[in-house]
Amino acid sequence: MSPRSGPAGPPLLTVDGEHVPPGGLAHLVARTARELDRAGAGPGRAAALACDHPLTAVVAALAAETTGAPLLLDGTAPARRVPPAAVVHATAAGEPVVTRAAARPLGVPEETAAVFWTSGSSGDPKAVAVSAAALAHQGRATAARMRVTAEDRLLLPLPLRHAYGYSVLSVWRTTGAHLYAESGFHLRGTLARLATEGITSLDGVPTMYRMLAAEAARDVEAARMLAALRIRGCGGDVLTPALYDDFLKATGAPLHDGYGLSEAGPNVALNAPGDVRPGTVGKLLDGVRARLAGPEREIQIASPSLMLGYLDPATGDLDRGAFTADGWLRTGDTGAVTADGWLTVGGRIKEVLVVHGETVAPTVVEDAVRAADGVTDVAVVGVRRGDRGDTVWAFVESPDADRTALAGRVAEACRRRLPPHARPRTVRVVPELPRTGSGKYDRVRLRAWAADATAAAA
Missing domain, CATH: 3.40.50.12780 (ANL, N-terminal domain)
Structure with missing residues (x-):
């Protein structure tokens, strides 16, 4: 200026x-x-x-x-x-x-x-x-x-x-x-x-x-x-x-x-x-x-x-x-x-998930996950499964020591608030979500984590 x-x-x-x-x-x-x-x-x-x-x-x-x-x-x-x-x-x-x-x-x-x-x-x-x-x-x-x-x-x-x-x-x-x-x-x-x-x-x-x-x-x-x-x-x-x-x-x-x-x-x-x-x-x-x-x-x-x-x-x-x-x-x-x-x-066009032909906005799933007690923050990504669409992953940030119990509360919150196709298939609890320098979720890294875990389990 x-x-x-x-x-x-x-x-x-x-x-x-x-x-x-x-x-x-x-x-x-x-x-x-x-x-x-x-x-x-x-x-x-x-x-x-x-x-x-x-x-x-x-x-x-x-x-x-x-x-x-x-x-x-x-x-x-x-x-x-x-x-x-x-x-x-x-x-x-x-x-x-x-x-x-x-x-x-x-x-x-x-x-x-x-x-x-x-x-x-x-x-x-x-x-x-x-x-x-x-x-x-x-x-x-x-x-x-x-x-x-x-x-x-x-x-x-x-x-x-x-x-x-x-x-x-x-x-x-x-x-x-x-x-x-x-x-x-x-x-x-x-x-x-x-x-x-x-x-x-x-x-x-x-x-x-x-x-x-x-x-x-x-x-x-x-x-x-x-x-x-x-x-x-x-x-x-x-x-x-x-x-x-x-x-x-x-x-x-x-x-x-x-x-x-x-x-x-x-x-x-x-x-x-x-x-x-x-x-x-x-x-x-x-x-x-x-x-x-x-x-x-x-x-x-x-x-x-x-x-x-x-x-x-x-x-x-x-x-x-x-x-x-x-x-x-x-x-x-x-x-x-x-x-x-x-x-x-x-x-984002490239962040919208497609599950069984239905579009799913990550933010809608994230809001449902946040309703669970103990969730500090959450980021949702999808892993593409060939012609079967995306598998929804939720990465949950929480200091909660009992990760299994927290994942159960997240699943229950999603059952109450989301249709079946939009519910996360995997909930991964982490102490801190990765972020970019501007404070946004680093979805590139999260998708890589999800893809690596999927490949390892195959």
């Missing part, structure tokens, strides 16, 4: 509870921009963010913007896969330091402002190249939909190197709100910020809100503080009806979920304060259009914040294969959209 598009006045930033004076922030940005320039970063020559420290991430974003250098966002992995001109690390004090990259930098299209990596939760991660104009539009459209102003205080316990967190940074730059950037989510730390800092907006992923809902159910003060927020943004993964209902029951206030993907900016549609339709993922943002295509009713998107294309890490070329001939983005998701712009998402 161009500095000229931002609001007047100094940016307000607090990192891990420590206020960053505007003058100090400006000094760090100017110094980092000079170091990037000396290292050879600039238009078409990228800088890689090689850490998650929120102060370094903010400074790196602003400094890369100043120099025109594309910013590679996903920790050290893209720094290895897309050779940058410079790498931004954090010192022990959390301040940025720039080093020149040893390898010959890859030239990327000069209109590229940032490169995000998809989560890889259902396939190989891809490098998503976006322009400054796309980032600017995303900030403006998201701020308008959520009615964010300079009076808001935005608590962000998410990494800035993923598209969701970076979109909040764009909203901050657009509105002049006060950003409270955290190194990570900690239940007590988040509640402490809500109690003392006048926070009006919280952004997080479903796993985080599941913990907050459980806390609110046993602590009326936690419930009161969560209800007092104007915005309770939930993204990064599917918000299930069960979690939505649990949070609403515990706090009396709704979560504001939406629909987005790195390739689209990321936000496409959002439920907003005072304008929520349960069962949908919200209303399309200004400037965004959606249509349904093909027999699977795939959602396709047109928006000013669409990516330039997938960046080839070997050549620097842009792959536009995800776009239709007339320029719409194929999302790979099924859904429906009303005439007035409210969007409903059915699920």
